[in-house]
Amino acid sequence: xxxxxxxxxxxxxxxxxxxxxxxxxxxxxxxxxxxxxxxxxxxxxxxxxxxxxxxxxxxxxxxxxxxxxxxxxxxxxxxxxxxxxxxxxxxxxxxxxxxxxxxxxxxxxxxxxxxxxxxxxxxxxxxxxxxxxxxxxxxxxxxxxxxxxxxxxxxxxxxxxxxxxxxxxxxxxx
Amino acid sequence: xxxxxxxxxxxxxxxxxxxxxxxxxxxxxxxxxxxxxxxxxxxxxxxxxxxxxxxxxxxxxxxxxxxxxxxxxxxxxxxxxxxxxxxxxxxxxxxxxxxxxxxxxxxxxxxxxxxxxxxxxxxxxxxxxxxxxxxxxxxxxxxxxxxxxxxxxxxxxxxxxxxxxxxxxxxxxx
Numbered sequence: 001x002x003x004x005x006x007x008x009x010x011x012x013x014x015x016x017x018x019x020x021x022x023x024x025x026x027x028x029x030x031x032x033x034x035x036x037x038x039x040x041x042x043x044x045x046x047x048x049x050x051x052x053x054x055x056x057x058x059x060x061x062x063x064x065x066x067x068x069x070x071x072x073x074x075x076x077x078x079x080x081x082x083x084x085x086x087x088x089x090x091x092x093x094x095x096x097x098x099x100x101x102x103x104x105x106x107x108x109x110x111x112x113x114x115x116x117x118x119x120x121x122x123x124x125x126x127x128x129x130x131x132x133x134x135x136x137x138x139x140x141x142x143x144x145x146x147x148x149x150x151x152x153x154x155x156x157x158x159x160x161x162x163x164x165x166x167x168x169x170x171x172x173x174x
Numbered sequence: 175x176x177x178x179x180x181x182x183x184x185x186x187x188x189x190x191x192x193x194x195x196x197x198x199x200x201x202x203x204x205x206x207x208x209x210x211x212x213x214x215x216x217x218x219x220x221x222x223x224x225x226x227x228x229x230x231x232x233x234x235x236x237x238x239x240x241x242x243x244x245x246x247x248x249x250x251x252x253x254x255x256x257x258x259x260x261x262x263x264x265x266x267x268x269x270x271x272x273x274x275x276x277x278x279x280x281x282x283x284x285x286x287x288x289x290x291x292x293x294x295x296x297x298x299x300x301x302x303x304x305x306x307x308x309x310x311x312x313x314x315x316x317x318x319x320x321x322x323x324x325x326x327x328x329x330x331x332x333x334x335x336x337x338x339x340x341x342x343x344x345x346x347x348x
Contacts, residue, residue, distance in 0.1 A: 031244035041266065042236035045229075055219075062216035063237055070205035070246045092215070 003029070003068035004172065005093055006163065009080045009142060010105030011134050012120050013112035015151035015159070019105060020077040022160045027174065030073035033060055048131060054085055061089030068098045081139040101166060104145035105159075107152040109134050177203070177242035178346065179267055180337065183254045183316060184279030185308050186294050187286030189325035189333070193279060194251040196334045201348065204247035207234055222305060228259055235263030242272045255313040275340060278319035279333075281326040283308055 006023065008016040017034065024030045039046070043059055046052040057080050064074035080086050086102060093100035112134065113121045124132035131137040142148075147166045149159045167174050180197065182190040191208065198204045213220070217233055220226040231254050238248035254260050260276060267274035286308065287295045298306035305311040316322075321340045323333045341348050 029245065031240075033240075037240070041239070042233055059216060059233075063240060065215070066205075066207075066211075066237060067241060067244055067246075070241055070244075071203065072241075072244045072246065 002098075003070065003072045003074065004099035004101070005064045005068050005074040005076060005089075006101050006103060007064070007080070007086065007089060008075070008077045008103050008105050009086060009145075011107070011109065011112045011139055012079060012132075013115040013117055014105040014107045015149070015156075016077040016079075016105045017117075018156055019103075019149065019151075019159050019163070020075045022156055023075050023163055026160060026164065027073050027075075029071065030075055031067060032075045032077060033064055033067075034077040038063075050131075054082070057082075057085040058088060061085075061092045064089070065092050065096050065098055068093070069096055079133050079139070081133045081137065083140045083142065086142065099170065099172070101146040101170070102142055103163065103166075104142040104148040106141075106148055106150050111152045176272075177244065177246045177248065178273035178275070179238045179242050179248040179250060179263075180275050180277060181238070181254070181260065181263060182249070182251045182277050182279050183260060183319075185281070185283065185286045185313055186253060186306075187289040187291055188279045188281045189323070189330075190251040190253075190279045191291075192330055193277075193323065193325075193333050193337070194249045196330055197249050197337055200334060200338065201247050201249075203245065204249055205241060206249045206251060207238055207241075208251040212237075224305075228256070231256075231259040232262060235259075235266045238263070239266050239270050239272055242267070243270055253307050253313070255307045255311065257314045257316065260316065273344065273346070275320040275344070276316055277337065277340075278316040278322040280315075280322055280324050285326045 008020055010016050020032050024032055043056050046056050060076055064076050067074045090100045123129045124135045133139050164174050182194055184190050194206050198206055217230050220230050238250050241248045264274045297303045298309045307313050338348050
């Protein structure tokens with residue numbers, strides 16, 4: 001059994017969690033890695049400085065590669081705003097010869113801000129959260145993602161179908 | 175599919191790697207975590223100070239719990255000389271309701287020293303390695319391991335059989 005990694009990147013509120021959950025239900029032997037799981041365990045020693053956020057993503061990339069190497073489909077759901085960090089994760093997978101799919105979960109800023117599922121935009125705008133991606137911290141859009149999902153245009157089932165098609169087109173039996 | 179963790183602890187040369195490899199071959203969906211894998215990836219930022227060794231084991235415990243939660247049998251092979259570190263790993267598993275079996279892989283110091291599969295005892299004795307467990311750093315024997323394997327008394331197949339029996343006695347279908 002060979003695993004691989006689906007890396008969902010995008011703004012808070014872009015739809016990563018919804019897509020990750022639906023994908024998990026479609027794909028056997030899959031496992032979601034997200035901030036909620038990692039920040040309370042492996043990465044509980046890390047804060048939100050630029051350095052710590054980078055280290056957070058580095059570790060996620062390594063753990064995803066371990067899970068995939070063990071035969072699991074790792075579904076990673078992280079804002080992961082920096083291209084260099086995402087590239088680092090891709091390289092970790094390449095070194096182990098594990099497939100890595102970068103999926104850009106996209107919606108315009110004002111749409112994400114309006115959805116605000118965790119109330120984080122409100123907190124960031126009132127200054128309660130600093131360095132919030134899209135407000136006072138940049139989001140570097142993927143230039144060559146394996147897939148781009150415009151969640152303001154497609155519904156969830158369309159998004160998941162597109163992910164599954166991407167896997168099939170890459171020779172993965174789903 | 176529910177995973178669990180087998181934690182092999184013991185001196186260098188006690189037989190952890192041999193047992194881990196044989197167990198892996200017997201157990202479907204199992205994966206070995208050891209120093210070689212972790213130190214070159216996830217834990218490549220860590221050295222060998224007491225603090226870093228502790229952090230190394232903490233992260234291994236967290237990753238083993240993630241793998242097990244994803245349905246994998248995690249076979250961890252680490253000297254892990256400190257009882258408090260092993261207990262920390264056990265607690266991480268207990269919090270997630272994942273079974274954790276501590277297996278004390280035991281052989282007398284002089285036997286391990288003679289086996290010296292990696293030539294590390296020689297290097298430690300000549301002073302090329304500092305803080306080497308059993309020489310200038312302590313090994314705290316498990317007081318209540320789930321299983322103790324005396325590898326100077328039993329052969330490899332006997333050791334593996336005893337591991338498998340331990341699992342069966344704990345309601346795990348192998």
